[in-house]
Amino acid sequence: MKYVKPTINRVDFNLASKYGSPLKTQRIKNDIDGVNVKELTETFGSPLFVFSQRQIEEKYNEFKEAFSSRYPEVEFWWSYKTNYLDAICKVFHNLGSKAEVVSEFEYQKARHLGIEGKDIIFNGPYKPKEALKVAVEEGAKIHIDHWYEINDLEEIAEELGREIPVTIRCNMDTGVYPAWSRFGFNIDNGEAYDAVKRIFEGKKLILTGLHSHIGTFMLSTEAYKNETIKLIKLKNKIEEDFGFNIEYIDVGGGFASKNRLKGIYQPPEVIVPTPDEYAEAITNAIYEYNKGKLPKLYLETGRALIDEAGYLLTTVFASKRLPDGKKSYIVDAGVNLLYTAFWYNFEIFLDKRYEGLNEPSQINGPLCMNIDIINENIMLPPLDRGTVMTIWPVGAYNVTQWMQFIRYRPAVVLIDKDSNPHLIREKEDLSDIIRREKLPDYLK
Amino acid sequence: MLINEMIIDENGVAFIPSLGISFQINETAKEIIELLKEGKTKEEIVKILSEKYERDWREVYIDVEDFFIKLKVYGLIQ
Ligand SMILES: Cc1ncc(COP(=O)(O)O)c(C=O)c1O
Numbered sequence: 232m233k234y235v236k237p238t239i240n241r242v243d244f245n246l247a248s249k250y251g252s253p254l255k256t257q258r259i260k261n262d263i264d265g266v267n268v269k270e271l272t273e274t275f276g277s278p279l280f281v282f283s284q285r286q287i288e289e290k291y292n293e294f295k296e297a298f299s300s301r302y303p304e305v306e307f308w309w310s311y312k313t314n315y316l317d318a319i320c321k322v323f324h325n326l327g328s329k330a331e332v333v334s335e336f337e338y339q340k341a342r343h344l345g346i347e348g349k350d351i352i353f354n355g356p357y358k359p360k361e362a363l364k365v366a367v368e369e370g371a372k373i374h375i376d377h378w379y380e381i382n383d384l385e386e387i388a389e390e391l392g393r394e395i396p397v398t399i400r401c402n403m404d405t406g407v408y409p410a411w412s413r414f415g416f417n418i419d420n421g422e423a424y425d426a427v428k429r430i431f432e433g434k435k436l437i438l439t440g441l442h443s444h445i446g447t448f449m450l451s452t453e454a455y456k457n458e459t460i461k462l463i464k465l466k467n468k469i470e471e472d473f474g475f476n477i478e479y480i481d482v483g484g485g486f487a488s489k490n491r492l493k494g495i496y497q498p499p500e501v502i503v504p505t506p507d508e509y510a511e512a513i514t515n516a517i518y519e520y521n522k523g524k525l526p527k528l529y530l531e532t533g534r535a536l537i538d539e540a541g542y543l544l545t546t547v548f549a550s551k552r553l554p555d556g557k558k559s560y561i562v563d564a565g566v567n568l569l570y571t572a573f574w575y576n577f578e579i580f581l582d583k584r585y586e587g588l589n590e591p592s593q594i595n596g597p598l599c600m601n602i603d604i605i606n607e608n609i610m611l612p613p614l615d616r617g618t619v620m621t622i623w624p625v626g627a628y629n630v631t632q633w634m635q636f637i638r639y640r641p642a643v644v645l646i647d648k649d650s651n652p653h654l655i656r657e658k659e660d661l662s663d664i665i666r667r668e669k670l671p672d673y674l675k
Numbered sequence: 676m677l678i679n680e681m682i683i684d685e686n687g688v689a690f691i692p693s694l695g696i697s698f699q700i701n702e703t704a705k706e707i708i709e710l711l712k713e714g715k716t717k718e719e720i721v722k723i724l725s726e727k728y729e730r731d732w733r734e735v736y737i738d739v740e741d742f743f744i745k746l747k748v749y750g751l752i753q
Contacts, residue, residue: 232727232728233728234703234724234728234730234735235701235702235703236703236738236741237700237701237703237704237706237707237738237739237742238699238700238701238703238704238742239689239698239699239700239701239704239742239745239746239749240698240699240700241696241697241698241699241749242688242696242697242698242699550741551741552740552741552744552745554744554748555748556744556745556748556749558741586701587701588699588700588701613738
């Protein structure tokens with residue numbers, strides 16, 4: 232006879248509604264693009280980040296199609312901060328994406344991947360002059376964030392003895408809160424117009440673009456419509472007043488992925504706009520308000536293109552029964568690897584069907600810290616040691632914001648379109664961590 | 676102990692008449708509860724189950740221990 236772990240649960244309809252449908256539903260995923268999750272952890276170790284090239288390409292093509300079918304010249308600029316693993320950037324570059332960076336480090340990473348300066352947008356509030364100068368010399372697109380940067384660029388123009396093409400970043404009220412008003416120049420109060428005027432009067436910089444990035448995980452297409460209208464109206468006005476030729480408008484990133492925000496109970500399928508809906512809002516606004524030649528349309532989409540293509544596999548190491556009766560599973564991946572755990576409720580899949588009744592459980596990482604909670608309220612059947620869970624979607628912002636803390640960071644694998652897994656980042660060991668440390672002689 | 680008054684039907688629904696509350700239990704839970712009603716100790720239950728199912732007693736011990744904590748949380752045993 233087969234042994235099944237004993238389970239007992241109070242029949243409680245309030246509990247059922249709080250935890251979702253009760254007893255027997257189990258979410259199961261035993262492979263990613265045809266590669267068995269258990270085999271992946273056996274080959275590459277656990278925990279393990281896994282990316283699907285197939286899904287990256289599908290998503291990219293979906294967005295590309297949504298915009299290109301509506302607008303003549305659209306370019307995607309891969310937002311490095313979302314995920315700057317070489318292999319991931321390379322997949323995007325091979326698909327035709329250029330690079331959007333916000334630091335000298337990201338700039339260097341793009342250059343190291345062979346991306347030419349002209350194919351890099353340099354954004355951000357902090358561009359040290361040295362880094363800025365290199366980017367200017369190499370022909371990168373500089374998106375100015377503040378007044379001091381105008382001064383810095385004029386000095387660089389002087390040093391190089393030539394004019395520099397530039398773009399300004401703008402911010403504005405788009406009807407969603409909080410408004411990202413800390414980056415760039417405000418359109419609503421006239422600051423952006425004044426910045427253009429100042430650039431015009433300085434005679435060393437030539438304005439060629441307008442940029443904004445209104446926030447991240449934006450669920451409102453209306454916000455993009457408002458953003459685009461304001462950018463286009465500004466474009467019309469400054470072309471007329473100063474004779475600048477605005478070649479492109481860059482509406483930034485911020486499209487939502489199919490992740491579940493904490494505190495929002497409708498499923499992502501219901502609330503996340505489709506690529507077509509975003510594209511419709513943005514391109515219609517351009518057609519409706521643009522005067523003169525149509526500008527190119529740039530997008531810096533990050534999250535929406537990569538989040539759903541990323542998985543974190545983690546293995547159950549132990550379990551315990553908490554004094555309040557809840558089951559706690561200790562797994563080998565902690566919140567230090569899952570920066571986005573603080574605002575997402577991830578989907579959690581099991582590697583196979585488990586016998587027994589679902590019961591209120593929580594999933595805890597390996598850190599000896601009370602905050603290491605991956606899921607606080609989840610109905611799970613009794614799981615064995617060694618069960619592999621798949622946490623999803625985790626492709627955006629985690630493998631950049633993960634933190635080496637208490638344990639080494641794990642390996643990352645990319646599954647190609649023929650279902651072959653490739654190691655794209657090795658797991659760390661002690662040498663990675665002590666390489667930069669120095670022990671003063673007197674302590675030896 | 677309240678567990679002694681537990682009535683279990685064929686669908687694995689267990690009822691405690693004096694509290695008027697129900698539980699969903701599985702086969703193994705049912706076996707353990709029957710053994711408890713016979714007055715068996717935790718150690719005896721672990722031995723019986725591990726021999727019957729040919730499992731490492733140390734693993735069965737963890738499961739039975741876990742199950743006992745839940746019975747305590749529900750106030751079914753002391
Ligand atoms: C300037 C800029 N562009 C693009 C992005 C990418 O945003 P998302 O990942 O929400 O698409 C960001 C993210 O903060 C950003 O600051």
